Amino acid sequence: QELKVHIPLKSGLFGRKYSFVKAIDGVDFSIYENETFGLVGESGCGKSTTGKAIMRLIDPTSGKVSFEGKDISRLSRKEMRNVYKDIQLIFQDPYASLNPRKTAGDIIEEPMIINTTMSPEERKYRVQELLEVVGLNAYHSTRYPHEFSGGQRQRIGIARALALNPKLLIADEAVSALDVSVQSQVLNLLRQLQHERGLTYLFISHDLSVVKHISDRIGVMYLGRIVEQGSKKSIYKNPLHPYTQALLSAAPSINRTNERERIVLMGDLPNPINPPKGCPFHPRCFAKKTECESASPQFRNVGDEHYVACHLYN
Ligand code: SF4
Numbered sequence: 001q002e003l004k005v006h007i008p009l010k011s012g013l014f015g016r017k018y019s020f021v022k023a024i025d026g027v028d029f030s031i032y033e034n035e036t037f038g039l040v041g042e043s044g045c046g047k048s049t050t051g052k053a054i055m056r057l058i059d060p061t062s063g064k065v066s067f068e069g070k071d072i073s074r075l076s077r078k079e080m081r082n083v084y085k086d087i088q089l090i091f092q093d094p095y096a097s098l099n100p101r102k103t104a105g106d107i108i109e110e111p112m113i114i115n116t117t118m119s120p121e122e123r124k125y126r127v128q129e130l131l132e133v134v135g136l137n138a139y140h141s142t143r144y145p146h147e148f149s150g151g152q153r154q155r156i157g158i159a160r161a162l163a164l165n166p167k168l169l170i171a172d173e174a175v176s177a178l179d180v181s182v183q184s185q186v187l188n189l190l191r192q193l194q195h196e197r198g199l200t201y202l203f204i205s206h207d208l209s210v211v212k213h214i215s216d217r218i219g220v221m222y223l224g225r226i227v228e229q230g231s232k233k234s235i236y237k238n239p240l241h242p243y244t245q246a247l248l249s250a251a252p253s254i255n256r257t258n259e260r261e262r263i264v265l266m267g268d269l270p271n272p273i274n275p276p277k278g279c280p281f282h283p284r285c286f287a288k289k290t291e292c293e294s295a296s297p298q299f300r301n302v303g304d305e306h307y308v309a310c311h312l313y314n
């Protein structure tokens with residue numbers, strides 16, 4: 001709720017002045033059990049920071065992260081260990097996140113060594129089981145990361161994330177580094193695992209076609225805020241925020257039902273150190289009104305749990 005991460009930056013001649021990068025500036029959303037919440041936006045909009053703030057890899061400046069009704073945003077590192085059993089992260093680049101000197105088996109086993117009292121035999125058995133769950137084989141456990149393809153490495157990353165039987169998986173650009181055909185295999189695996197295990201996903205991606213494939217509800221982020229949120233259907237069929245409309249119009253789609261004209265956004269993502277006044281999107285907005293330059297639009301429910309922060313819908 002109202003989650004903020006402001007990162008202090010030294011600036012000025014002698015590094016005495018501080019300014020803040022508003023990496024995320026009041027992000028507010030809920031993820032329901034057993035659903036996939038897709039968080040989408042251009043790179044640098046604060047999606048990853050949001051995921052990291054939930055995992056407490058970054059400490060939020062203010063605001064609250066609740067997990068199963070409990071505020072976890074002020075827990076100590078030690079107390080967070082219990083939470084890590086329930087919340088796990090899947091990274092974008094499994095090659096960078098898997099230790100090249102460890103075998104797949106060791107990589108998957110590690111969280112069990114750190115967080116459980118399982119015996120070595122129990123852990124070995126569980127590793128084999130997890131390899132099969134993600135579509136690999138027991139004999140893969142003695143292989144090293146470089147011996148696997150990108151898709152297989154992401155499966156190892158998923159097996160490792162599942163080792164402690166988490167409830168929530170945060171996937172940050174989890175398939176972005178993969179070829180399109182491999183992407184859909186990994187996405188299908190994630191969906192299947194969700195069904196079988198009742199998992200909940202926060203799925204972070206800049207790629208609208210990927211988010212569309214997997215999400216139940218979607219939040220669109222711009223400059224550290226969620227500017228629109230709703231069910232997948234309402235976001236894709238009836239995008240309200242001019243930014244969402246622009247993103248969707250630029251996304252390639254094979255069989256688009258209602259062909260939209262491509263909207264080209266003016267300018268680049270503004271500097272988050274000094275975000276624009278009023279609506280943060282106004283310098284790039286094709287629909288702006290005079291009030292947009294001074295008044296910040298409220299995030300409001302326009303019906304059917306569809307929320308938007310834009311003066312066009314007052
Ligand atoms: Fe555009 Fe104004 Fe809506 Fe912002 S509030 S998105 S500037 S119309």
Ligand code: MG
Binds near residue numbers: 048
């Ligand atoms: Mg990112």
